[in-house]
Amino acid sequence: MDLRDTPDEATFRAELRSWLEESLPQDLQGHRGGATRFAGPEMRAWSRALHDAGYAGLTWPEEYGGGGAPYTHQAIFLEEMARAEAPPHIGVIGIGMAGPTIIAHGTDEQKSRYLAPLLAADEIWCQGFSEPGAGSDLAGVRTSSRLDDGHFVVNGQKVWSSFAHIADFCILLTRSDPDATRHAGLTYLIVDMHASGVEVRPLRQITGEAEFNEIFFSDVRVPAENLLGEVGGGWQVAMTTLLHERGTLGFALQAQLEVQIRKLVALARDRGADPLQRDRIAREWTEMQAVRFTNYRSLSALMKTGMPGPEGSISKLVWSEANQRVTKLALEILGPDAALGEENAPYGGYWQYQQLRSRGNTIEAGTSEVLRNIVAERVLGLPYSR
Amino acid sequence: MDFTFTPVQEALREQAREFLAATPEPTWAQLAELGWTGVSIAEEDGGAGLSFLEEAVLFEELGRALYRGPYFATIGLTLPALLSEDRAAIASGETTWTLALGPLVPDLDSAEHVAIVGGDGIYELEGGERELLAATDESRPLGVVRGGEPGRRLADSTVLAEIEARSQTALALEACGVAWLALEDAIEYASSRVQFGKKIGVYQAVSHPLADAYTRVELSRSLALWAAWCVATDDDQASIAAAAAKSYAGESAVAVCETAIQSLGGIGFTWEHRLQRLYKRALGIESFGTSGTRLRAEIAASLIEQDEASSGSLAPVKVTQGG
């Protein structure tokens, strides 16, 4: 056990830190987040800069344009990005989910076609899993795909799809066999969002902005070579995606929480906090450290054995609820000013926005109830509830 | 960065678990024979010259086994204050110590020597009377010393910071051992007990609190092991890490035991089931020394008042308009 950086890690961290100091544009630093951050060209430029410096797809194999770096570098990368309050690469879904799924299940042609533009932020991806009738119970998807003359013909509706309004491609879970039920008969496709018959309608969220969308598919013709995995084998492929969605996210989330708590402490300094609020600040700091070192333990196990430890499964669950408490506490410290809208609120309405946005954290990427089921059944080995 | 135990440390854990299962009430001589009493004591004093990390493994296992004896008092509490010859006598299994850090002194029934905190240092107590008190947690006897006077001077009071960090971390580790076992009992019961025609573990009102208990156990372990590493390497963050670990792991062990008791229904409420003993150890740990609330007040002070100048990362909230 040695929690310090190795010489190699220390070098990587130092180089990254000075690169961030030089390269991060002032107006992107400390951005509060939200959909509109993607509107302008700055985010693409920033993402390309990350890519050109070799920081996009850091742990991906070099043959796919990645950095071939150990997972510890990825952890350091996220820590330093958070420390500098740098926004993430715009290809959140591409790098976090679509890319790893293509690496695991894709053909050589798919890998050479999709991975490089994804890392370079030339192409943006979205995820089309959830449907009006299939949320937590993903196996209930009904969007259909039918093979016809070298194409899959896709019909149906997806919902809550983040980034779909700016996306070039979608990882889409469809039902190819209408007679099969549940996990059988599902097929995983890569769909061109610019194809005819694809229609995206933004959905306005609790924060007032539109980060996610409905997607309608009407007789969309998807070339057969866009199949990922086997026809009827979509469930296994989707599980790879979800594993990456919840798994590799852990470090990014902890780093975000650390920034949030740093800002909370600064807020308490600025506005004052009573003893009960100070107790809660210390609680949140403590739990954030606990998540950090839980991630380290999981990562160390991954490096040593090739398998992440079971403790990694709790990161997202703990983070999401912590972020809700932290942002609520910030509003409490703001006092009556918490009621002010963006234009008049202190700190540009940062906390008001963050608090509302945090309500989505326990819903997106698996609800807290579903994650507790997973911990109970898969980690603790309790009897299955379904 | 490597946050795993070495194979040797893992083997020590295995040995400890087997030994304590076979020997629930080991004597000090037996622990000395295993080499446990001299783990972090220097080789020239007859110890193994290892670190607090190996002791951390033992504290976790001793907590799990609800060990009753002066290991915590001697190794977790008093050791940093002791001189070379005293350490040698501990490593060889000849003697044991406890320290009167507050009015209630742990393991006063079994520890041979008592150390006390004077104005400027730590001294061995000479004379005085020991009075044992009834304690909720029967596995950790408490008492008070009356009268007596400072005898041999052992250490400067500057060692108190190290003693605080070490003892808080040891207690956090014990709490992890306690909480794990309580959780295991609850999982086993929820996986076999049938009511309303189903194993009770399928009911989310049972399984979700257990998932949360698991979460608390893992988070507690992460903090306790972080603190243990800080103590072992004399890291700058040892004090704050130990405060975080003790407050979180202590309170979590109590909460986990409570969840377990509820999960077992009537059986969980009986004297016969070991849960009541695990629960009482957890309560004992929580109330020992500095409370969680007090420790968090210290953490908050160090975050809000003290770190401002030293930490560039605690820059004021920076937000850009719009977006």
Ligand SMILES: Cc1cc2nc3c(=O)[nH]c(=O)nc-3n(C[C@H](O)[C@H](O)[C@H](O)COP(=O)(O)OP(=O)(O)OC[C@H]3O[C@@H](n4cnc5c(N)ncnc54)[C@H](O)[C@@H]3O)c2cc1C
């Ligand atoms: C901000 C945001 C971004 C998103 N982005 C995407 C995206 O890019 N792509 C995509 O495909 N999806 C996305 N989603 C959708 C998200 O994955 C789903 O909302 C989520 O899986 C829940 O599904 P649902 O909304 O249908 O709720 P439901 O599944 O209907 O759940 C409703 C409630 O019932 C509970 N519940 C359901 N089943 C159980 C059970 N077995 N045990 C206990 N409780 C249960 C849930 O926990 C929840 O509280 C996003 C969601 C949000 C909020």
